[in-house]
Amino acid sequence: MPRPRTPLLDRRRIGAGALRVADEQGALSIPALARELGVAPSALYHHVSGREEIVALMREELTREAGPDDWDPSQPWEPSLEAWARSYRAAFAAHPGAVPLLATAPLAEPFMHAKYERVAALLLAAGFAAGQVMPLINALENFILGSALDLVAPPVMVSDVARETAPHLSAVLDGTPADHRRAELAFDTGLRALLTGFRALLPR
CATH class of the missing domain: 1.10.10.60 (Homeodomain-like)
Structure with missing residues (x-):
């Protein structure tokens, strides 16, 4: 044949x-x-x-x-790191079932090393000490991977709360979006908190 x-x-x-x-x-x-x-x-x-x-x-x-990385390492480190985090999350959010597998397998590929090289260079140029860089990257990755899974979680993650026994929780849930905006708001809040915390860790 x-x-x-x-x-x-x-x-x-x-x-x-x-x-x-x-x-x-x-x-x-x-x-x-x-x-x-x-x-x-x-x-x-x-x-x-x-x-x-x-x-x-x-x-x-x-x-x-x-697609190609769309952040410019010559720009200030905070907006560059934010752009990297958002693109990283978007890629994993498209394949949430693969997150546990990919997140626990060592990065041995040269094309991945090149991506991390750019982030490491960005943080070193910003003034972070060499010993801080990988903990910062790992902390941000942990948050990104969790956020990618949150995108495919149910819009309402805390439900059937009795107002009589949990009045404070009920009050904050009243102002929490009950659609995809919940995950977006959580990601935006967490990312801003992380970047603010990273800034506080810069050596004086």
């Missing part, structure tokens, strides 16, 4: 398929990925060495979907 003009499988298809599986199932397995792509599990190993490389392909696909 003639060979198909378009290969059934390539590295980009594997990365995109793995993101779909993680989104739908909240986990990733080789058999599930093979079913998603319509191939035998053994076919995957013609293109990848194993699970770690598949996770790397997922990150690469996520980065491709997010």
Whole structure:
């Protein structure tokens, strides 16, 4: 039989398929990925060495979907870091099921190292000490990943509150949006608080 003009499988298809599986199932397995792509599990190993490389392909696909970084490291560090945080959150919010997997896998890919290099250079140029930079990045990432999951959480996360027994909570909930604005407001508030706190940590 003639060979198909378009290969059934390539590295980009594997990365995109793995993101779909993680989104739908909240986990990733080789058999599930093979079913998603319509191939035998053994076919995957013609293109990848194993699970770690598949996770790397997922990150690469996520980065491709997010597009180029749109923040300028020559600008002041606060607006630049805010722009990075917002783009990072938007990328993960598109694939919330993949967040636990990608967030717990070490970053071994050179293209990811290049992204972190820009952020590290930004913070060092701002005057932060070398020992502060990774804790600052990790703290911001932790917040971003949680915020990405919050975007796909129910609009109302605290419900059925009895006003008689929890009057203060009821009062603040009265002013809390009951739609997607709740997550947006929480992200904006938290990001501003983090950046304000980072500023206070700058060495004098």
